[in-house]
Amino acid sequence: MDSPSNQRVCLEGPSKSAQQASVTWTGRFARETWRLTCARSPPRATSRLHQHVARYTAARAAAARVHKNPTSPAGAHDHHHHRSSDRPRPWTTTARRRCRRSSSTSSPPSPTGGHSAAAAAIPNPIARHPLYHPSPTFFISPTDVVLRDILFDASPASAAGERRRRHVAAYHRAGPRREVAFDSATVRAAIVTCGGLCPGTNTVVRELVVGLSELYGVRGGVFGVRNGYRGFYSEEAVPLDPAAVEHWHKSGGAALGTSRGGFDLARIVDAIERHGFNQVYAVGGDGTMRGAARIHGEVRRRGRLAVAVAGIPKTVDNDVGVIDRSFGFHTEVEAAQQAIAAGHVEAESAANGVGLVKLMGRSAGHIALHATLSSRDVDCCLIPEEDFYLRGAGGLFDFLYRRIKDNGHAVVVVAEGAGQRLIPRTAGDEAFLDVGAWLKAELRAWRSTPARYMIRAVPANAGDNLYCTLLAHAAIHGAMAGYTGFVSGTINGNYAYIPMDEVAEAKNPVDTKDHKWAWVRSITNQPDFIRAGPTS
The missing domain is CATH 3.40.50.450 (Rossmann fold)
Known part of the structure; x- marks a missing residue:
């Protein structure tokens, strides 16, 4: 991570493409995420951020002039470094990631790569598209950013809120630019x-x-x-x-x-x-x-x-x-509801029936959680983030026995990553195992012949x-x-x-301390298996 004292706007390049015979100059400040460190109140953040990005815009204008009269790469770097006095104060910027932004020319580079004939940035062809008629707000400004965290405790006594006020992660807003590379x-x-x-x-x-x-x-x-x-x-x-x-x-x-x-x-x-x-x-x-x-x-x-x-x-x-x-998630939840409905009908049609519905979710149980909340026909939801055990007081079979006694049937939704530590495996075998087949066999050995469903790829x-x-x-x-x-x-x-x-x-597991998982347990009335009984 760059320290605030190392933050600067400079140019990298030129970078040559043998196929397109082009020269690419890279603006290192075109970053996709910044961490802003401030000592003032949040309302000043936007103006200070825009000041810093405005300096980047000015540096890019200078880069265009360098294209017309290029110097050596080292000279280009030295020419565009920010002086420490140029940095916005008391705001400083520490770079966490770099995103390259390039402009290509049609002229081949010189053999040394130190000089090139330059061309201006290319106007976006969308501006001339007969069907679009772009409005003044159609193109995205380079100063537009998207904040990662928008919620925090604003009370003066909150240490977490103070940290969030002082460190704001932002990303470049996506969309068409006025100029293309x-x-x-x-x-x-x-x-x-x-x-x-x-x-x-x-x-x-x-x-x-x-x-x-x-x-x-x-x-x-x-x-x-x-x-x-x-x-x-x-x-x-x-x-x-x-x-x-x-x-x-x-x-x-x-x-x-x-x-x-x-x-x-x-x-x-x-x-x-x-x-x-x-x-x-x-x-x-x-x-x-x-x-x-x-x-x-x-x-x-x-x-x-x-x-x-x-x-x-x-x-x-x-x-x-x-x-x-991620895309496809809502479609899979919708398809999962149909599988749960089918499992529910199958379970109701059999004496003491258990409908077992295996859903996708190796490392996270989001599909199982959302499908359970949407369906309301589920008696037990098993996800990778929550361990469970089968036998003994307070175990899964004990819970299902009581549910079948009350309702005559039960529906179990299991994410494919749940219960992996319970499945017998040979020594040294770390492969991902089929929890659906294992749980079906265990249920059959216990007392029931479950119906099993698993949603597949759908449009x-x-x-x-x-x-x-x-x-x-x-x-x-x-x-x-x-x-x-x-x-x-x-x-x-x-x-x-x-x-x-x-x-x-970055990972996105189900937060079992969140209100959604609490609502799942309130709907199914399933116990907290870990606290209720043994761990094996």
């Missing part, structure tokens, strides 16, 4: 989907293709990478256009194919360079985002590539941190389709503007550009 005629974009199936995956791919084509006029430059990261080096990329993806949003699954594993950093970046890709869009979960962050780092390390790497987080479990929610519902569209378009706007190493997502209802590695490492 890529000429639409030179864009070669690669789209890759990785990980498990998730409703809305095909919608995201479709909207990336349609958005690049219809918004920015990219023709013949969008490609799909088949079967995850390994497709970069093991298969030829598939050309995509709006006609090819027209109906993809109506189907579940992953039309491009998806897989886990196969990540070979050197071979992937070699393939990106060989194919001349200058934009990469990765759609996947936390592992995919970690891979994309490594691709971003390797592209920067090689220096000669000008590639924007953007991510769109995909996890049906809704376990990715920082963002409000996204209307709400998720719209959400996928907006996420894809936000990613396009960021990449076209020259941002890289970012994820597009919503924070407090606003679309933002978030550092890729921050999203990759």
Whole structure:
């Protein structure tokens, strides 16, 4: 982390692309998240932040002048450092993440890379689009930010509230900029989907293709990478256009194919360079985002590539941190309700019947929690965040016995990550085991023949389709503007550009001390198994 004394506005570059024969200058202040340290009241935050960003804007104007009369990279750095007296006081800024913002020129670099012929930033082609007629507020200002935390205890005696007033995390607001870094005629974009199936995956791919084509006029430059990261080096990329993806949003699954594993950093970046890709869009979960962050780092390390790497987080479990929610989650909750309803009917139809519904959620039980709250037909909800035990006073079977005695049936919802420590496994076996099959066998051995359901990949519902569209378009706007190493997502209802590695490492488990989990227990009347009985 940079200290306040090291904070500065400077230029990195030039960075050369062999395919596009372009020169990229990087403004290091174009950061996606800042931590502001202040000694004044919160109302002054906005003005001081804008002062600092205004200095960045002035530095970018100076960068344009450097393009016209470039000096050596070292000289460029020295020329644009902030003097300590130029920093806003008493506010200081410490950088937590860096986001690159680049401008490309059509002239080849000199052999030494020290000089280049320069061109002005490219006006956004959306401004000339006959169907848009952008209003003055259509384009996003570089000073617009989205705050991560908007709730705190404002009482003077609150230490937590004081810390939040003094440290504010913010992200660049997503959306179209007045100027872009890529000429639409030179864009070669690669789209890759990785990980498990998730409703809305095909919608995201479709909207990336349609958005690049219809918004920015990219023709013949969008490609799909088949079967995850390994497709970069093991298969030829598939050309995509709006006609090819027209109906993809109506189907579940992953039309491009998806897989886990196969990540070979050197071979992937070699393939990106060989194919001349200058934009990469990765759609996947936390592992995919970690891979994309490594691709971003390797592209920067090689220096000669000008590639924007953007991510769109995909996890049906809704376990990715920082963002409000991941796409497909609402669709899965809706489908889970249908599975619960079927399990309820099956349980009611049998004497002393137990309906067992296994739902997705390896590391977080959000689907099980929300489906239980929405259904109201559930007698017990088991999630990975809460341990339970089967036998003995106060155990799961004791609770189900009493519930069946009262109602004649019971419905159990279990997230697939629940109860992993209870499932017998061989020595050294750390594999993820099927809690549904194990619990079904245990229930059968106990007294019942349960009905088992598990929701599968389904097409996204209307709400998720719209959400996928907006996420894809936000990613396009960021990449076209020259941002890289970012994820597009919503924070407090606003679309933002978030550092890729921050999203990759953040988790979003169910908060069992939150009012939602308390409401689940009040609906099901299930006990607190850990406090009520044994732990094994």
